Amino acid sequence: MKSQARKSGSRFYELYCIACGRRVREEESTTRCPSCRSPLDVRFDYDYIHSRLNRYSLRNSPIKAMKYLDFYPIENLNLVVSLDEGGTPLYRCRRLGETTGFSRLYIKNEGANPTGVFKDRGSMVELSKAKEHGAKAICVASTGNMAASVAAYASIAMLPCYVLVPEGTAIGKMAQALSYGARLLQIRGTYNDAFRLTEEMSERYHFYLAGDYAFRVEGQKSQAFEIIEQLDWQVPAVVIVPMGFGTNIAALWKGFKEFYDMGLTDRLPRLIGVQPEGCSPIVAAFNQGQEKITPVERPDTICSAVAAGDPLDGPKALRAIRESGGCALSMSDGEILEAQQLLARLESIFVEPAGALPIAALQPLLATARVQADEVVVCLATGNGLKDPRSALRVLPSPAAIEPSIQEVDKFLKLKLYEIRAAGAKNGDRNLFTEVPSKGALSELVNTEFGIRLTPDYAQRALGLVEDFVNKGKPVTKADLQYILETTLKRASGEGVLKVEDFQVTTTLHGQAQAKVWVSFDGERLESSGAGVGPVDAVISALKAAASSRGRIFFELIDYQVAINAPGTDASVETTLVLKDAKGNRIVATGTSPDIIVASVQAFVDGYNLLWARQQS
Ligand SMILES: *Cc1c(COP(=O)(O)O)cnc(C)c1O
Numbered sequence: 001m002k003s004q005a006r007k008s009g010s011r012f013y014e015l016y017c018i019a020c021g022r023r024v025r026e027e028e029s030t031t032r033c034p035s036c037r038s039p040l041d042v043r044f045d046y047d048y049i050h051s052r053l054n055r056y057s058l059r060n061s062p063i064k065a066m067k068y069l070d071f072y073p074i075e076n077l078n079l080v081v082s083l084d085e086g087g088t089p090l091y092r093c094r095r096l097g098e099t100t101g102f103s104r105l106y107i108k109n110e111g112a113n114p115t116g117v118f119k120d121r122g123s124m125v126e127l128s129k130a131k132e133h134g135a136k137a138i139c140v141a142s143t144g145n146m147a148a149s150v151a152a153y154a155s156i157a158m159l160p161c162y163v164l165v166p167e168g169t170a171i172g173k174m175a176q177a178l179s180y181g182a183r184l185l186q187i188r189g190t191y192n193d194a195f196r197l198t199e200e201m202s203e204r205y206h207f208y209l210a211g212d213y214a215f216r217v218e219g220q221k222s223q224a225f226e227i228i229e230q231l232d233w234q235v236p237a238v239v240i241v242p243m244g245f246g247t248n249i250a251a252l253w254k255g256f257k258e259f260y261d262m263g264l265t266d267r268l269p270r271l272i273g274v275q276p277e278g279c280s281p282i283v284a285a286f287n288q289g290q291e292k293i294t295p296v297e298r299p300d301t302i303c304s305a306v307a308a309g310d311p312l313d314g315p316k317a318l319r320a321i322r323e324s325g326g327c328a329l330s331m332s333d334g335e336i337l338e339a340q341q342l343l344a345r346l347e348s349i350f351v352e353p354a355g356a357l358p359i360a361a362l363q364p365l366l367a368t369a370r371v372q373a374d375e376v377v378v379c380l381a382t383g384n385g386l387k388d389p390r391s392a393l394r395v396l397p398s399p400a401a402i403e404p405s406i407q408e409v410d411k412f413l414k415l416k417l418y419e420i421r422a423a424g425a426k427n428g429d430r431n432l433f434t435e436v437p438s439k440g441a442l443s444e445l446v447n448t449e450f451g452i453r454l455t456p457d458y459a460q461r462a463l464g465l466v467e468d469f470v471n472k473g474k475p476v477t478k479a480d481l482q483y484i485l486e487t488t489l490k491r492a493s494g495e496g497v498l499k500v501e502d503f504q505v506t507t508t509l510h511g512q513a514q515a516k517v518w519v520s521f522d523g524e525r526l527e528s529s530g531a532g533v534g535p536v537d538a539v540i541s542a543l544k545a546a547a548s549s550r551g552r553i554f555f556e557l558i559d560y561q562v563a564i565n566a567p568g569t570d571a572s573v574e575t576t577l578v579l580k581d582a583k584g585n586r587i588v589a590t591g592t593s594p595d596i597i598v599a600s601v602q603a604f605v606d607g608y609n610l611l612w613a614r615q616q617s
């Protein structure tokens with residue numbers, strides 16, 4: 001073991017407070033200054049690092065985070081916890097460059113890390129330090145990505161990991177953290193509430209506190225090292241970075257400075273920080289020339305990964321931007337989602353919304369001459385899009401569903417249904433009409449708004465759904481019309497055997513809901529009733545009773561999901577039912593309406609009819 005220890009006796013680095021300058025012993029704290037609660041930073045004995053640096057290996061060994069081990073404040077190399085992070089690709093993006101007006105544009109794809117985000121680089125150092133400190137358990141607050149990353153590293157370090165996230169965190173990130181074995185707790189509050197609570201938990205239970213602290217910065221420096229190496233030991237003019245807590249941009253700046261100070265490079269880049277408009281406290285402080293960050297009470301943005309309202313590393317981030325001669329700007333959610341799509345279409349890099357912030361900033365930066373068209377520009381694509389697919393689906397149409405026949409494929413291609421344009425995040429709430437339009441007018445509108453031509457048959461079916469909306473007294477917005485179209489394109493063609501004429505539900509606070517339905521099977525009328533825990537259940541159970549009393553087909557309802565399309569009181573809902581018959585045929589059916597019961601009935605009827613048609617064929 002001894003041979004693996006570095007500089008025995010005296011340490012080759014120390015922790016100090018960035019505000020009051022106090023030197024802090026690791027035994028006292030590895031997170032915040034015991035005197036003034038400000039963030040800490042690591043100061044190295046660079047002569048020591050320099051004397052040990054193996055330049056041959058630095059220039060010739062393959063690129064990955066572990067190759068820069070000499071630059072990390074790790075003392076016992078036997079305890080390093082690594083998942084082979086880093087070594088992520090740096091792409092030369094010609095098509096995106098042409099579109100945005102930059103001739104030398106690069107993207108560092110940090111989504112290629114083990115858990116899909118750059119935080120793995122920091123978790124490697126942080127969990128190695130936790131092992132050195134003899135930690136018995138880890139705790140961490142997160143908007144999701146930190147949770148997944150720290151949980152993964154805690155798992156291979158064989159340490160229990162307590163994770164606190166704001167309620168409603170992106171499902172992919174929670175699934176990741178839970179799978180790695182995290183003890184996950186959702187907090188009814190913001191990220192900052194979760195953050196405060198983990199600090200208390202760590203003191204009370206002596207858990208090792210992980211998160212955006214000094215050791216994480218050390219690990220995340222390697223992004224800068226790799227960019228330099230991948231540009232053949234050249235330093236880019238500009239690096240554009242999404243900012244949340246501000247830790248990562250500080251880490252990049254530290255990395256670029258270290259290579260510069262060691263004489264490995266001869267210049268420094270300008271760092272540009274980007275935040276979403278719904279949470280941009282660092283940008284605001286920069287633009288107002290202030291040192292102090294004014295917290296955002298209730299962050300409101302699609303970029304959940306950067307929704308940190310009170311970023312403690314804001315001062316470090318401001319310093320990085322100012323010292324480097326860069327700037328800061330914020331972008332709207334609509335622009336960010338557009339950039340996310342652009343990046344995926346032109347360069348096949350799928351990022352979560354926060355990862356698209358630098359791409360969104362390209363055009364305004366060029367337009368205001370803060371970056372020149374021929375400068376070498378590197379954008380950090382910070383996180384993988386698979387972590388939060390729902391946000392991307394907001395601006396993507398749900399694909400049409402067809403019967404498995406080549407005629408249906410012909411129709412799909414002839415009508416160019418794949419060209420349906422989504423309402424997007426920008427103008428989805430625009431009202432299109434409040435009264436039922438004529439069939440011709442509806443087709444016209446669909447063509448201008450969504451870029452597809454409906455057949456008379458499809459137009460007729462869409463009109464039926466439009467009537468349902470209008471009769472409920474709801475103005476039809478662009479987003480509503482999108483869901484109507486999608487539902488139309490997924491529904492059974494032609495008349496089905498089952499039709500619902502009407503239904504009636506009663507429900508009370510303390511009892512079960514009761515429902516009656518009037519349906520027809522093949523023209524034969526029938527009344528049936530059912531009960532359930534809620535109105536939807538009751539109606540579905542009445543419909544099931546009607547269906548089975550006819551004994552036509554046996555089926556099971558195996559899944560039922562409701563999605564609210566856009567938040568708000570008059571939002572429309574989309575229901576999805578999955579039915580399965582005795583032969584194992586599975587049918588997915590959807591319905592959409594401002595009324596959840598109506599949407600469920602639509603889905604049920606459609607599913608039943610599809611299953612019926614399937615069994616006849
Ligand atoms: C954490 C994170 C950020 C922001 O990094 P900070 O260090 O909090 O500024 C940006 N993008 C993604 C995907 C992240 O997970």
Ligand SMILES: [Zn+2]
Nearest residue numbers: 017020033036
């Ligand atoms: Zn201090």
